[in-house]
Amino acid sequence: MNKFRYYFILLITTVSLFSCSKSDTPEITPPREYSVQYATDLADIEEYLNNYYITVTNNPGAPDDQDVVFTKIPAGGTQDPIMSYKDKTTFPKLLSREVKLHDITYKLYYLVLREGVGESPSNVDEVYTTYRGEYLENKAVDGISTLTTTKFEEWKFEPQRANLIGYIRGWKEIFPQFKTGTYTSNSDGSISYSNFGAGVMFIPSGLAYYAAGNSSIPAYAPLIFTFKLYEIQRLDHEFNISNNTPTPDGILSYQEDLDGDGYMWTKGELPTGAVNPDDTDGDGIPNFLDVDDDADGIGTRKEISAADGTIIPFAIIPDCSGNTTNPARIKRHLVKCN
Numbered sequence: 293m294n295k296f297r298y299y300f301i302l303l304i305t306t307v308s309l310f311s312c313s314k315s316d317t318p319e320i321t322p323p324r325e326y327s328v329q330y331a332t333d334l335a336d337i338e339e340y341l342n343n344y345y346i347t348v349t350n351n352p353g354a355p356d357d358q359d360v361v362f363t364k365i366p367a368g369g370t371q372d373p374i375m376s377y378k379d380k381t382t383f384p385k386l387l388s389r390e391v392k393l394h395d396i397t398y399k400l401y402y403l404v405l406r407e408g409v410g411e412s413p414s415n416v417d418e419v420y421t422t423y424r425g426e427y428l429e430n431k432a433v434d435g436i437s438t439l440t441t442t443k444f445e446e447w448k449f450e451p452q453r454a455n456l457i458g459y460i461r462g463w464k465e466i467f468p469q470f471k472t473g474t475y476t477s478n479s480d481g482s483i484s485y486s487n488f489g490a491g492v493m494f495i496p497s498g499l500a501y502y503a504a505g506n507s508s509i510p511a512y513a514p515l516i517f518t519f520k521l522y523e524i525q526r527l528d529h530e531f532n533i534s535n536n537t538p539t540p541d542g543i544l545s546y547q548e549d550l551d552g553d554g555y556m557w558t559k560g561e562l563p564t565g566a567v568n569p570d571d572t573d574g575d576g577i578p579n580f581l582d583v584d585d586d587a588d589g590i591g592t593r594k595e596i597s598a599a600d601g602t603i604i605p606f607a608i609i610p611d612c613s614g615n616t617t618n619p620a621r622i623k624r625h626l627v628k629c630n
């Protein structure tokens with residue numbers, strides 16, 4: 293069993309490595325030191341925050357609500373730089389998260405245009421989002437070091453489903469800080485979203501694609517994503533690698549977040565030597581991926597208990613409608629129960 297778990301984690305690691313490195317160019321130089329690259333990235337990001345201002349569209353219910361445009365403050369301009377929103381008590385609000393990884397502590401800036409009014413995803417849930425991605429470069433223009441941004445992807449009108457577990461660290465860190473909104477269906481079949489969370493994240497390359505780059509994103513590029521969080525999908529992740537079968541234990545992953553901080557990490561995502569706070573038996577597999585959280589030899593799905601401690605056999609755990617006979621209940625992790 294432990295072997296399976298090991299291969300499962302290995303698979304996840306391998307899949308995420310491949311998904312993060314689509315470049316065909318062979319890597320011939322060793323990757324840069326994380327600490328050195330981070331210092332450069334942070335300087336560029338802070339220069340951007342100090343020299344650009346935002347214009348936000350406030351148009352409730354319309355697709356362009358909370359669209360944001362960045363403009364460089366012209367010489368002598370009096371616009372408020374993005375940095376001026378740092379730690380404000382009102383929105384927009386520029387905040388940052390500390391991320392301990394690669395033996396350094398990253399400062400991950402994010403701008404909250406609006407927090408949202410619904411639920412927050414955990415870092416392993418699926419989000420339903422529109423977004424725009426740009427990369428930041430500091431390059432010589434006419435011999436002068438100049439900060440530039442280049443758009444590499446945009447989903448403006450068609451929300452995308454993104455299972456955060458397969459996305460860059462920056463997304464996993466920031467989406468859980470936002471909430472969903474509300475929506476109404478229109479007579480023409482379209483949906484109007486309101487009050488959703490909307491923001492911008494400024495991601496050092498070490499929390500994005502780093503040396504590998506990705507598609508048109510160059511190596512070592514800090515990324516800026518504007519995004520809107522419309523909806524989330526809770527997931528139940530346990531998986532049996534031996535027969536390629538999902539083996540959800542009936543406890544949604546966000547409910548396996550033992551310390552309740554909204555985040556669950558695998559071993560490679562934690563600082564070296566850190567104890568995983570979401571791993572009951574300390575075997576290196578966090579509960580949301582562990583088929584037997586307490587290592588008593590009985591799978592969690594066979595020992596889910598009622599409030600009075602009575603064990604409820606998995607076979608009679610109801611689906612979202614309270615139905616205990618529908619075989620689809622085993623896939624209830626694909627359905628949101630309200």
Ligand SMILES: [Ca+2]
Pocket residue numbers: 528529530540541542543544545548579580
């Ligand atoms: Ca689970």
Ligand SMILES: [Ca+2]
Pocket residue numbers: 549550551552553554555556569570
């Ligand atoms: Ca946690």
Ligand SMILES: [Ca+2]
Pocket residue numbers: 571572573574575576577578579582584585
């Ligand atoms: Ca475990």
Ligand SMILES: [Ca+2]
Pocket residue numbers: 584585586587588589590591592595
């Ligand atoms: Ca158990």
